[in-house]
Amino acid sequence: MDALEESVLASVWRQGGFAFCQLMRKCRSDPSMAEEAHDLAWEQLHLGDWHQVDCAWRDGYALACVYWAEELRRKGDHAEATRVLDMGLMMGGLAFRPRLNAAISSLSQASEPPSAVRGDDQLTVQVASSTSFCPFVLPPGSLQGPPMRTMAFPSIQKFLQELFAPGVPAILTDTMAHWPAMEKWKDLSYFHKIAGNRTVPVEVGETYLAEGWKQELMTMSRFLDRIHDPGDSTSRAYLAQHPLFDQIPELQRDIVTPDYCACGDGELHSINAWFGPSGTVTPLHHDPHHNLLAQVVGTKYVRLYSPELSDSLHPFSDPMLQNSSQLDLDKPDYERFPLAEKLAFVDCVLGEGQMLYIPPKWWHYVKSLSPSFSVSFWWRSS
Ligand SMILES: O=C(O)CCC(=O)C(=O)O
Numbered sequence: 001m002d003a004l005e006e007s008v009l010a011s012v013w014r015q016g017g018f019a020f021c022q023l024m025r026k027c028r029s030d031p032s033m034a035e036e037a038h039d040l041a042w043e044q045l046h047l048g049d050w051h052q053v054d055c056a057w058r059d060g061y062a063l064a065c066v067y068w069a070e071e072l073r074r075k076g077d078h079a080e081a082t083r084v085l086d087m088g089l090m091m092g093g094l095a096f097r098p099r100l101n102a103a104i105s106s107l108s109q110a111s112e113p114p115s116a117v118r119g120d121d122q123l124t125v126q127v128a129s130s131t132s133f134c135p136f137v138l139p140p141g142s143l144q145g146p147p148m149r150t151m152a153f154p155s156i157q158k159f160l161q162e163l164f165a166p167g168v169p170a171i172l173t174d175t176m177a178h179w180p181a182m183e184k185w186k187d188l189s190y191f192h193k194i195a196g197n198r199t200v201p202v203e204v205g206e207t208y209l210a211e212g213w214k215q216e217l218m219t220m221s222r223f224l225d226r227i228h229d230p231g232d233s234t235s236r237a238y239l240a241q242h243p244l245f246d247q248i249p250e251l252q253r254d255i256v257t258p259d260y261c262a263c264g265d266g267e268l269h270s271i272n273a274w275f276g277p278s279g280t281v282t283p284l285h286h287d288p289h290h291n292l293l294a295q296v297v298g299t300k301y302v303r304l305y306s307p308e309l310s311d312s313l314h315p316f317s318d319p320m321l322q323n324s325s326q327l328d329l330d331k332p333d334y335e336r337f338p339l340a341e342k343l344a345f346v347d348c349v350l351g352e353g354q355m356l357y358i359p360p361k362w363w364h365y366v367k368s369l370s371p372s373f374s375v376s377f378w379w380r381s382s
């Protein structure tokens with residue numbers, strides 16, 4: 001065991017993880033112990049509230065994933081080894097992230113490319129052009145007000161003075177043409193080639209507020225099939241709010257963090273992927289961060305309400321959902337929520353190559369009008 005492994009095991013030991021540490025030590029002579037160690041750590045991650053899981057256990061879990069994946073690889077089960085490493089990346093701590101990434105790249109070099117298993121052309125998804133959206137699927141009253149403010153590649157100073165400081169939402173155009181993603185992601189079979197066998201978390205259902213909504217883990221290839229053939233709205237699959245670029249560094253090279261994210265001397269909080277078929281809905285909610293929502297593939301309808309209107313939008317009282325509105329914009333019940341009916345909002349169809357600046361606390365509702373891939377950059381000001 002190297003020094004990092006020893007120090008993580010010492011921390012897990014202090015957390016009472018004696019059995020785990022013993023199993024991990026035995027892994028050297030008997031690699032089959034790794035699976036058992038993994039299962040023990042997995043249990044620890046699920047004992048209570050996620051935020052209270054000690055970092056030591058998250059690192060311990062990641063380490064067990066590294067060892068178990070090595071064992072699976074020795075047995076020739078590369079697909080399962082990749083799944084285990086992805087679980088380590090998604091659920092584990094940061095200490096072994098470089099080891100997990102290195103193991104995944106080495107596996108992908110050793111494995112057959114996914115295109116050899118399935119013909120590429122089977123998976124090519126025709127991405128609808130920006131004009132092919134259907135206005136009738138939009139919430140009542142959409143796109144009738146004054147258009148959203150639009151700025152072509154504003155200077156940082158202009159962004160700061162006119163949008164960031166006063167908290168004004170706007171569409172920014174001509175800011176993403178240089179992203180490799182703008183070319184590479186046009187053909188969604190690219191994701192099959194780069195990451196077909198990678199496991200990703202996918203939301204399934206109408207919206208995160210709808211009954212029957214759940215999260216599933218599936219390979220990227222399975223998910224691409226679901227984009228191609230989404231089924232009805234209750235089985236719609238959305239790879240939403242996932243830090244995919246931390247998980248798959250190769251995709252990170254396709255995007256560029258906008259310079260605007262340095263405004264406010266803040267820190268980038270997260271870069272998330274929002275990838276799904278036509279018709280995904282993120283219900284009306286707000287976030288505490290500055291947000292640049294960059295539309296790489298396809299189009300999305302976005303509606304925004306000012307934070308001053310929060311009371312009239314009837315946030316849920318449950319602390320977990322306090323940032324979400326009870327008003328379902330797709331089936332608005334204005335008898336129940338009369339105050340919401342006449343509220344002013346701004347909306348737009350966000351097209352390929354455009355970014356939307358959403359200031360902190362602005363309510364937003366988002367619906368994809370075609371297969372779509374957006375990237376959100378959230379940052380805080382200091
Ligand atoms: O694109 C979406 O579906 C939602 C995006 C969103 O809510 C966000 O970026 O904060």
Ligand SMILES: [Fe+2]
Nearest residue numbers: 285286287364
């Ligand atoms: Fe959001």
